[in-house]
Amino acid sequence: GAKDGRPPVVVVYRRPVEIRSKGREERALLVHEVVVEQVAELLGLTPESVDPRYGEE
Template identity: 50%
Template sequence: MSIDHHSGPTGARGRARQGRRSRDRHGRGLRGALLPADLPGARTRAEQFDQLVLDAVAELERRWPTELGGFEFAVDEVPPVGADGDALPSDDVVADGPVPLARAVPAGVDSRGRPTKPRIVIYRRPLEVRSADPADLADLVVEVINEQVGSALGRDPEEPPDA
């Protein structure tokens, strides 16, 4: 299905109206960004979430450098769903009721026969929906990652590493 966003009235010269991005209002030129792209305010929610995950993983890697060296961490928007619309069940999932928040994928072999590292996948949208504000989201991300890492390692991430 295709949606035509430019099916409105035509302009003065009989051509379709242009979108906002190419509009030169009152001869002032095209408008630019309000903030430079490298400032934090210009980051998308997905980029901000990725940074939260990176910060949480960096903290754990400082505590468990050898144990986490073989792990990969990934972010997906939403958990995969089956044909019936329900989230695919799995034993290695941290969930809030029926909604998965994160999943641990064990090491294995990919479709080309190459070995894969164990991976922890964090689902962005379910975590964002369950948080009241950015600080709450950061705490929730840390909690979910700690739970997944603890489960994968068979230890509590809060306990001190073995000497």
């Protein structure tokens, strides 16, 4: 991770996303939501500041 000089990495595990979503469009929205939340956490920001459309769907 960041403490050992390597950049942080966001990992999205396929199976949990597939289980929680029904179809391609819902899966894409879920992946987008997860990535926005993780990037916001890494940057110390709110998800809405990373993507102003966060939570609209």
